[in-house]
Amino acid sequence: MPPLAEQSTSPRELARLLGPVDALPGPRYAGLARRIRDLITSGSLPAGSRLPAERELSGELDVSRVTVASAYRVLRDQGFARTRHGAGTVAELPAGGSTWGPPTTEPGLLDLAHAAPEAAPELLPAYEQALAELPGHLGGHGYAPTGLLALRSAVADRFTARGLPTGPDQIVVTVGVGDATAVVFETLLQPGDRVLVEHPTYPGVLSMAGAAGGRCIPVPVDAADPDAVVRGAHVAARQSSPRLAFVMPDFSNPTGARLSAAGRRRLAATLWQQGVLTVVDEVAAELHLDGDPLPPYAAGLPDAATITIGGLSKAVWGGLRVGWLRTEPTLAAQLGAALVRRQLSVGLLDQLAATVLVRRLDTVLERRRAQLRERRDVLMGEIATRLPDWSALLPAGGLSLWCRLPDDLGSSAVAAAAAPRGLLLAEGDAFGTGHAFDDRLRMPFTLPPRELRTAVATIEEVVAELRSSPGRNRTASRSVAVV
Template sequence: MPSASDQSTAAELAGLVGPLGNLPGPRYAALARRVRELAALGQLPPGTRLPAERDLAAALAVSRVTVASAYRLLREEGHASTRHGAGTVVEAPAADPVWTTPSTDPAILELAHAAPEAAPQLVPAYREALDRLPVVAAGHGYAPGGLPELRSAIADRYTARGLPTDPEQVVVTAGTGDATALVIETLLQPGDRVLVEHPTYPGALALVTAAGGRCVPVAVDAGDPDAVVGAASIAVRQSSPRIAFLMPDFSNPSGARLSAAGRRRLAATLWQQGVLTVVDEVAAELYLDDGPLPPYAAGLPDAATVTVGGLSKAVWGGLRVGWLRTDAALAASLGAALGRRQLSVGLLDQLAAAVLVRDLDAVLEGRRALLRERRDVLLAELAARLPGWTAPRPRGGLSVWCALPPGSSSAALVAAAAPLGLVLAEGRAFGTGTAFDDHLRVPFTLPAADLRTAVAGLAAVDAALRSGPPVRSLARPVTVV
């Protein structure tokens, strides 16, 4: 919205809605649908006050009854509420729980979670860790905040990437998600707003909701990634979020990557507005076509951001070692909060992680080569078997964010594929409310043969949903995931 206030004016909203006569269905239903779409795109963040019924009716050249009926429908669906003294306000209804837990069934093609198999350096790292374990085992076995050698290795890597870091600025956690949870649970108060990309990582949305926070969605588009800078600036002025959760590099699931200039502008804007940014870098170094970009927080005061990362994507999801990096004082505070929850991340895992972080360039080189090959296989299969789908080529990350043809539903596809042993995450899992049912995230983390089987299954399910009989089975080899 062009307005800098927290209220959408009638003229502004009418301009975004457009002529109701061009939309299908009754006018009140069309108006309600357009408001829902604008909210899902982040153009009407939660908390935005909608125009008075009379004013919007005049701006749209419709009756006041039409606007009143649309507002009533939005309230009934949970997309709006009436607040004393504030009129009708945009709300973000809770989404259905549509993201499954990872499957360990070897008969399942697991594509609900973008998680490749272990890098070849994992087992040797654990062998080296076992050799060094006797020295550590002579102590009490606790390392609040992380083993000094691991914190030092992580700090050195940040410094080499252009973000000078001391070990005191690093806290070791049980994975990237654990680092994010630590920040949200420690710093967020019930009712606080959190600016999130839309679409974004489902785990972040769940953490905000569990902490009593409210998500403020801002649309991201891999085709125009820097557009989020202006949209976020407007959303911050309208909604005053306490925290922002961003994935500047290969955002999950869209694959959007901010340019060097875009991340500088966005970082400065949020810092100037007093918003603490949680920067998720889990995929930051999984660039497949381009090279590295400066870290998001480069050039900012350390207290402006909490950068979270880990080894789950670069090395293996089963290695539950992650970290956060921020100002030393905030790191100490977050470390103390972590200590109240758990005294230490497992020391054998930390010893192995220290080996891997020191050798991470070699690990990443192999991981990128593997992902490039699998990405190209997946894109070729999608183009051949599902030509009606739009599958943009991601320049990094772990998945393709597919736009489905008009009338298709990712929820229907996921439900129909599950009995066949093909498990996926429907598009709604990555948004607030009911957004993105017209999208499906397809990771390219499985071996090429499994990706071909998965796309063949998706094509069969898609055809069956459109016109044919139910699909009964997939011909595929058994794969351990």
């Protein structure tokens, strides 16, 4: 990792990102600090990069050195910068403001915190077939380290059919997608290694990278301009020298952004040229609701350039804890060995059922897409009718809307006020580093239409209550897990 002194932002570059100083809200030092903070939390100014010296930046902006020094002091006090001896002032990200724990099983709650549909009807027949096949395995020890050959072959065949030639020795079976991500981070990250992450992103990625000793470097994702992440990744990769990048090129959680075919080629080339190993989350890749499928992100790349992870939690059911990772055979063996040290095997019956389901996945997906398409349209219609000052782009796939709230509302306050009414929501800052995205709320369209209508009606009541009691507008929300 290069020293921090080499990862600097020039006064001219920072001035360009800041825009006209006269447009900053006053007092000027506070407005400058707020704007720099926004650049850090959005990922436009990578954490870990050195800020310009006070004298240099004041000259570039044509403001007093006291103004810049005061802005830097505010950033340090808020946790968005730190002073390192010999390295000046360095951009930093404080710990996130949202707390989330295990999913609730409390009955009677309407759960919009989780983007998790009910079980596909093909699940029970798959287990029935798996039970019929089970006697043939009872004479053995029952373990299948790295996965049953039949399941690894089925997953490999599906990759091949989608345009990414794959053999079973490139597949490792895991206990869900999260397990695949965790074993990659735990095996390949050393304390202090940097990880490029989309911003916003799935909260589990942030916590798993942190638990493995990694430092997340956010790169902005915008559903209105999905390929903007390519430009951000190029800058962040040069400035931060990351070990890994974690990307969701198809219907990113929570934004629903989808990289174009050209955009994913450029992003892949950028990261590969910078020596960054890319972890590609494909959990929603085949949940395209409009338009045509795109080739896998890793298609056309050397197998050593990526680790692709996927699973059946969204297409089939979250209760079926079967996922996988795909990479070149030597790295797959290394990751498989690390997995075996944690757990000898994924459950055999689950793997037998998963094998049946992967072979029939086209049928499963056709039904799931039709279901999600209907629910997405219902949710969009309800929001337009009941919450007309909220906005959300129509995602072409995935499982959720990423709603922008009006200026007088914060998602943490909405979530807090909704919980006593039996509605669970995940506040926006759960999906970001630092304290970003309280002006956003993820709204999954995974519940049946009737429940979605009830949920939006409840939020309409909550919003009216908050607006009648403005002092409640920044209440801490109830702690929930996010998937």
